[in-house]
Every structure is written in C-alpha cells, then in structure tokens.
Amino acid sequence: MLALATHPERPGRIVAGLASGRVAISQDGGRTWKDRAVGNGEGAVDTVIMAAGQPDMMYAAIRSDGLWKSEDAGRNWSLAMDRPWLDDAERDLRSLASVDLATGMGGIWIYAGTDTGITRVPDCFCRWQDVQPGNAMDALVAGDAPPPEAPLPSGEPVRALVSVHTAPETLYAALPSGVWNSKDAGVVWSRLTSGDASAVAVNPIDPEHIVAALDGGLKQSRDRGITWSALAAS
Structure with a gap:
C-alpha cells in the first residue's frame, strides 16, 4: 500500500493506491x-x-504513466493526462490535491507534487501549468508590478499535498526541508517547521489540527502549524 485517501462527504470510504497497479476501495x-x-x-x-x-470522482497517479481518473467511484478508469514535462524530463506524480478554486475551468484544479516541484492542471485537462497568481495577467496588461510569489524550494520532491476542505486556497506540503503552507493556492509558501517531512494531513473537522510525519516520527499542531509537539502512541 503506497497511498490512502478519504473524503469528508464520504466518511466511511477509504481509497488505497497499491504497488500492484490497482486501487483498493473500502466503503x-x-x-x-x-x-x-x-x-x-x-x-x-x-x-x-x-x-x-x-x-465519486477519483484520480490516481500511475508510475511511469500519468494521471488517471474514475467518474464512478473507482469502477472504471481512463487516462486524464500524461506526466508533466518539468526541467527537461517527464516527471512522475508523487502527490495530488484536488483544489476547489473559482479561477479553474469548472472550478477544480488538480495540484501535483513531483520530484522537482509542484504543477497543476484545471479539470478540463488541457495542459499542466505553473502555479501563478490569479491576477498576474491583469498586472501585465496594466503595466503594474507583478504580484508577489514565493514558490516552494526548487528541486525538492513534494511528497505530500493537502488542501483544507473548508478553505481550499490553504495548502500544506511535505518536503525534505519541512512542512510548508500556502494561503493563496500555492503562489506564496512559508515553512511551518523544519525536518524531513514525508506526509501531512489536516483534520477535516478541525482545520487547526495538523499531523505530519517528520524525521521518522509523528508530530501534531493544534494551531495551524505555529507550534508542534510529538504525537504519542496510545
């Protein structure tokens, strides 16, 4: 088992990605x-x-292949997108997040973490795109200064991505340099805590509560990442 996914609107459903090239679904x-x-x-x-x-719409990243989707809760699958071309090579998708943004074509963007950074595609699946400010083109046309950007560290694998259900523009990412947070859909990022992070999750009922796998252990924050403590096994 390589990955797990849940959804606040289907509390009993768990989707697992398997090394065998299959998905396992529990209801x-x-x-x-x-x-x-x-x-x-x-x-x-x-x-x-x-x-x-x-x-009932699911997405799966297949190693050395691309992004696949199912519109019927995992019963049937079709290819949605090839792998993105980043830094002169095709890149496997290491992490995914479905982000409900008004700027998307249809409102939904699929964000993907790769070995070298982050990319995204609207749910029309036209092409992979860099993450840019929503008003970047307006500023260019008006001759104004471009909106500020602070991307994730270049060249680091993005091992996990999560969008907060109640505030979709808020993203968290797990990288070798730590847990990172964006409040504007991935344009400006700040590091919440350092350490080798391999996973991050947000409580769907309490978005203040974050849990991350850091340096081989589990840590949690009850204040959106301002302070952290070890998560003791019960």
Whole structure:
C-alpha cells in the first residue's frame, strides 16, 4: 500500500493506491475492500485522491504513466493526462490535491507534487501549468508590478499535498526541508517547521489540527502549524 485517501462527504470510504497497479476501495471504514486495476495494471499507484466536492470522482497517479481518473467511484478508469514535462524530463506524480478554486475551468484544479516541484492542471485537462497568481495577467496588461510569489524550494520532491476542505486556497506540503503552507493556492509558501517531512494531513473537522510525519516520527499542531509537539502512541 503506497497511498490512502478519504473524503469528508464520504466518511466511511477509504481509497488505497497499491504497488500492484490497482486501487483498493473500502466503503465501511476499512473492514472490507474491493480492488480494481488502473490502466494496464503494470505501474504502481503512487498516490490517489477524491475530487473536492465530488467524492465519486477519483484520480490516481500511475508510475511511469500519468494521471488517471474514475467518474464512478473507482469502477472504471481512463487516462486524464500524461506526466508533466518539468526541467527537461517527464516527471512522475508523487502527490495530488484536488483544489476547489473559482479561477479553474469548472472550478477544480488538480495540484501535483513531483520530484522537482509542484504543477497543476484545471479539470478540463488541457495542459499542466505553473502555479501563478490569479491576477498576474491583469498586472501585465496594466503595466503594474507583478504580484508577489514565493514558490516552494526548487528541486525538492513534494511528497505530500493537502488542501483544507473548508478553505481550499490553504495548502500544506511535505518536503525534505519541512512542512510548508500556502494561503493563496500555492503562489506564496512559508515553512511551518523544519525536518524531513514525508506526509501531512489536516483534520477535516478541525482545520487547526495538523499531523505530519517528520524525521521518522509523528508530530501534531493544534494551531495551524505555529507550534508542534510529538504525537504519542496510545
């Protein structure tokens, strides 16, 4: 098992990405599972998500292949996008987040973390795009100074991405340099805590509560990442 996904509108549903090239889906909180092949079933499913506001729409990133989607809760799958071309090479998708933004064509953007940074595509699946301020073109036409940008550190793998359900422009990312946060849909990022971060999750009921895998252990924050403490096993 390489990845897990849940959705606040389907509290009993869990979707798992498997190294065997399949996804396993539970509708009862993990008690029973059914699995289905994605693509040709040869590439590992590195990450899976359910779409914001559309829990029956699922996306899976297949290693050495691309982004696949299902519109019927995982029963059938089709290719949505090839892998993005970044830094002179095709890049596998290591992490995914479905972000409900008014600027998207249809409102939903798929953000993807790769070995070298972050990219995104609107749900029309026209092309992978850099993350830019929504008003960048307006500033260019008006001759104004471009909006500020502070991207994630260049060249670092983005191992995990999450969008806050109640505030979709708020993103968290796990990188080797720590846990990072953006409040404007990925244009400006700031580091919340340092350490080798491999995963990050936000409580869907309490967005103040963040849990991250850091330096081989689990840490949590109850104040949106301002302070952190070790998460003790119970």
